[in-house]
Amino acid sequence: MVPLEAFQVLSAVLFAIGLYGVMARRSAVLIVMSIELMLNAVNINLIAAASHLDGMGNWANFDGQIIAIFIITVAAAEVGLAMAIILRMYRNRATVNVDEINLMKW
Amino acid sequence: MLAIQDLAFWVLSVVAIVAALGVVLVRDLFRAALLLAVVFIAVAGFFVLLSAEFLAVVQVLIYVGAISVLFIFGIMLTRNVREGNLPNHLQIPAVLFPALLLVGMVIAAVATDWRPIPEAATDMVELAQTQSVTVLTEGALESGGFDSSQAREEARQSGLADLLIGRYVLPFEAVSLLLLAALIGGLALARSRGS
Numbered sequence: 654m655v656p657l658e659a660f661q662v663l664s665a666v667l668f669a670i671g672l673y674g675v676m677a678r679r680s681a682v683l684i685v686m687s688i689e690l691m692l693n694a695v696n697i698n699l700i701a702a703a704s705h706l707d708g709m710g711n712w713a714n715f716d717g718q719i720i721a722i723f724i725i726t727v728a729a730a731e732v733g734l735a736m737a738i739i740l741r742m743y744r745n746r747a748t749v750n751v752d753e754i755n756l757m758k759w
Numbered sequence: 760m761l762a763i764q765d766l767a768f769w770v771l772s773v774v775a776i777v778a779a780l781g782v783v784l785v786r787d788l789f790r791a792a793l794l795l796a797v798v799f800i801a802v803a804g805f806f807v808l809l810s811a812e813f814l815a816v817v818q819v820l821i822y823v824g825a826i827s828v829l830f831i832f833g834i835m836l837t838r839n840v841r842e843g844n845l846p847n848h849l850q851i852p853a854v855l856f857p858a859l860l861l862v863g864m865v866i867a868a869v870a871t872d873w874r875p876i877p878e879a880a881t882d883m884v885e886l887a888q889t890q891s892v893t894v895l896t897e898g899a900l901e902s903g904g905f906d907s908s909q910a911r912e913e914a915r916q917s918g919l920a921d922l923l924i925g926r927y928v929l930p931f932e933a934v935s936l937l938l939l940a941a942l943i944g945g946l947a948l949a950r951s952r953g954s
Binding site for chain 1: 764765768772775776779780782783788791792795798799802805806808809810811813814817818821822825826829830832833834836837845846847848849850852853854856857858860861864865868869873874875876877918919922923927930934937938940941942944945946948949951
């Protein structure tokens with residue numbers, strides 16, 4: 654069995670790459686994609702913990718998998734809304750670059 | 760000795776990390792979306808390795824099947840392809856901060872004293888996890904080490920669906936409400952004013 658630490662280091666690497674994408678890129682679509690990358694890293698971590706750690710008396714410890722299901726659901730809702738907002742933004746301002754969107758800046 | 764699981768883990772992690780780097784570094788946004796689908800498939804492979812088969816299927820259906828397509832739609836509709844994936848002016852902090860966070864997370868993962876499943880129970884836990892996605896016969900559970908009928912009953916009721924409709928039924932309902940709200944909100948945002 655692959656040790657738990659290997660999965661955790663892997664998910665930390667994916668999370669850091671996603672965070673770089675969120676911080677360093679201009680396109681709003683790519684920022685949403687990087688957020689999905691970070692959420693996937695978190696899911697790997699949760700499911701690795703669910704299958705490696707002691708379930709405290711239960712035979713199988715599924716709490717991590719349940720939380721991962723909720724994360725996937727919320728991520729799907731989030732992408733749907735984010736895409737609607739980005740399309741709206743493109744229609745009104747003809748750009749999706751986040752450093753050109755300064756409507757709420759004072 | 761390199762077991763088949765270790766080999767699969769290393770191959771999948773190389774694929775996932777290279778594709779993830781491609782997502783944030785490649786110039787063409789369309790290629791970035793396709794590479795993101797590769798990352799999602801690799802993550803589904805990790806779920807299979809972790810004996811979470813149901814989540815692997817969900818990952819392929821929702822992420823690869825729906826979310827990637829949605830991203831490609833978004834990229835096409837906003838005609839961002841010719842501009843590409845430009846960096847902004849925050850390059851140095853954007854490299855420094857994730858790198859520091861990565862070092863911190865790796866130290867935390869390695870230094871923490873995890874409480875793994877005891878060696879003697881790993882086979883039984885694996886059997887109980889199989890029970891959660893398919894229904895095993897009484898005999899299969901008994902030969903897998905579940906001696907008493909009470910233990911077999913507990914193993915039967917530790918499945919994913921039992922938890923989702925049992926202990927986690929309130930968040931389950933809340934999430935369905937959230938999906939409905941997101942559906943209506945997305946429609947209201949994306950439709951044009953005239954129609």
